[in-house]
Amino acid sequence: MEKISDVTCLFCGVTCDDLEVFVEGDTIKEVKNACILGKATFMNHKADVxxxxxxxxxxxxxxxxxxxxxxxxxxxxxxxxxxxxxxxxxxxxxxxxxxxxxxxxxxxxxxCHSPSLQAIQTVGDSTCTLGEIKNRADLLVFWGCNPAEAHPRHFTRYSVTPKGYFVPRGKKDRQVILVDVRKTPSAKAADQFIQIRPGSDYEVLTAMRALLKGEELEVEEVGGVPISTLKSLLEKLKTCKFGSIHWGMGLTMSRGKHMNVMALLLLARDLNRFTKVVASPMRGHxxxxxxxxxxxxxxxxxxxxxxxxxxxxxxxxxxxxxxxxxxxxxxxxxxxxxxxxxxxxxxxxxxxxxxxxxxxxxxxxxxxxxxxxxxxxxxxGISAPGLAYRMDHIPIPVKKVVDSPxxxxxxxxxxxxxxxxxxxxxxx
Ligand code: SF4
The missing domain is CATH 3.40.50.740 (Rossmann fold)
Structure with a gap:
């Protein structure tokens, strides 16, 4: 059995490049380091051809x-x-x-994410690589996305648990906040879950920008979230050393679409008056x-x-x-x-x-x-080599591990x- 190292998985946008694939002839016998989705992609490569x-x-x-x-x-x-x-x-x-x-x-x-592309074209993006997030981020906000199910190794390779240069104790040095319309499996990895009303992302993000600018809002809640909760979230974002906000299709494919993403990008931009905050989309394929x-x-x-x-x-x-x-x-x-x-x-x-x-x-x-x-x-990525770009725009070589007819x-x-x-x- 031949072992092929540093294999890249093209199933999701995390584009993991550390897989070990064991092959015999044109059959994949075993895959190490992949999540359940990546493993199934390689092990079932001969199904439904x-x-x-x-x-x-x-x-x-x-x-x-x-x-x-x-x-x-x-x-x-x-x-x-x-x-x-x-x-x-x-x-x-x-x-x-x-x-x-x-x-x-x-x-x-x-x-899926075309509204993100339109929003970035309109207002720009304060962003960085996943490597920087791993080594620097001490506050992570996941908004309208469910990495535990859609991008399983994002948490373990880059964001929640890995030990980084400025966060040497991994999860112990980080706070994780999930904002979504329902409690998904990703909430288990979060220190705080904030539930918002479906379709109210633009409203909530815009209210946060107003609060950040010192405006007082004469309401008790926005989008189902008490003003006190929004103020406390802003305080965490203002006082962290390196904040990283990640968004998913909960923003891009709900009412507001690119306007939701623009509001999030502008919030991240405004927060940079206080500390370093980046924002990046959780890309799918x-x-x-x-x-x-x-x-x-x-x-x-x-x-x-x-x-x-x-x-x-x-x-x-x-x-x-x-x-x-x-x-x-x-x-x-x-x-x-x-x-x-x-x-x-x-x-x-x-x-x-x-x-x-x-x-x-x-x-x-x-x-x-x-x-x-x-x-x-x-x-x-299985029978044809080439090149792929990870969700943070890092180019990664793609290997061929078995032949195809x-x-x-x-x-x-x-x-x-x-x-x-x-x-x-x-x-x-
Ligand atoms: S996280 Fe995504 S890229 Fe990484 S192994 Fe799982 S499916 Fe493949």
Whole structure:
């Protein structure tokens, strides 16, 4: 049995790079250091592997690539979506393809943290790496997120329990506060749980900013939280040495969306008049920050980019995938390493099932079930190497631990690009 060290897990945005994977031939026998989610990802890599097919009929990868190139080269307003669970070289190829066919290109951020990206674009972000949080943070606030279930090793690798340079006793040197609309399993790791009324995050955060500026509020509570509790939370934030506020989809996908995140970012900014406070989003997929980084590098924008006029246009609401599909504007779709059909609202999912859809994925999903063409690929981080960006924008190499009978996402996209290019040239 061969031991492979420093393996990276692409399941969630913590993007752990310290896994030990034991392999025999093309089978993974054991995984050490991973959480339950990461371990299941590696141990089940042979389950539900996608089968190459066109309109439900099993065929060769080559035939699927040819059919995909035909669909994309014929399309007038194609959409490319997904990309958060693949590696950066494949992401770069997807953008090249979008440019070639004049597509809209959008990522899974569109239905999770895009309001965070819009808020950061609007008011900026006081931020740092997870390494700094591990070594410096003595006060951690988790707002509208549930790391115990969604990012299991965040607490143990970077935030709550690890011993750091300025917090040598780990948890004993830290205070942890959870703010949410319900008590989740993450509350067990917290010293204090503050329950707020659903949909009142903007109100609570804005009230905190007012209190911080010395305003007196003539009410007893805001968002279900007594003013005395908000004052005591502010006092903790003002007097800590290094405060770190983390937010999740409780802010981005509830009423207020980017306004909630803007209020949190402005609160963190205001607190820097008293002490060091940073704020960072709890990003979901293992390389969702990678696609935002590569797309911004290539086009200037992190999601919802349209290339149909030969230059990048950015407009969430116009070029975001759910809107393009719900308005029935996209006439073909290429979904890469994502399950759009399972996650989109009904009107968007229905249109996806009506138009020619190509699914490039290592695994079967609801999207592969409705796709016209299914192209299975080697799973990034297991059977395909590359690069990923952790939730704090740190680039991390991604290893291959076992072989796959299928090509990588990057290879498939490269072959589609070659075929599309030749079809377009022949038509001129
Ligand atoms: S915390 Fe996330 S990245 Fe780390 S092992 Fe678990 S699922 Fe993988």
């Amino acid at each position: 996608a089968i190459p097919r066109i309109k439900g009929k099993e065929t060769s990868i080559e035939a699927c690539i040819e059919a995909s190139a035909e669909i994309l080269s014929q399309s007038h307003f194609p959409l490319i979506y997904g990309l958060a669970s693949t590696e950066c070289n494949a992401q770069r190829k997807a953008i090249e393809l979008a440019d070639l066919i004049g597509a809209s290109i959008d990522t899974t951020s569109s239905v 293992g390389n969702v920050v990678g696609i935002a980084t590569v797309l911004t590098w290539q086009t200037g924008y992190p999601f919802a980019v349209n290339l149909s006029r030969g230059f990048p246009q950015y407009n969430p609401g116009e070029f975001s995938s759910v809107d393009l599909l719900a308005r029935r504007e996209a006439d073909a779709a290429l979904i890469i390493a994502a399950d759009a059909f399972a996650n989109f609202p009904r009107a968007a999912a229905e249109h996806l099932s009506r138009i020619p859809t190509i699914a490039i994925d290592a695994k079967e999903s609801m999207t592969t079930k409705i796709a016209t063409v299914v192209i299975p690929t080697a799973q990034a 299928y090509p990588s996402d990057q290879e498939v996209l490269k072959r589609i690009i070659e075929k599309v290019r030749s079809k377009l040239q022949n038509r001129v």
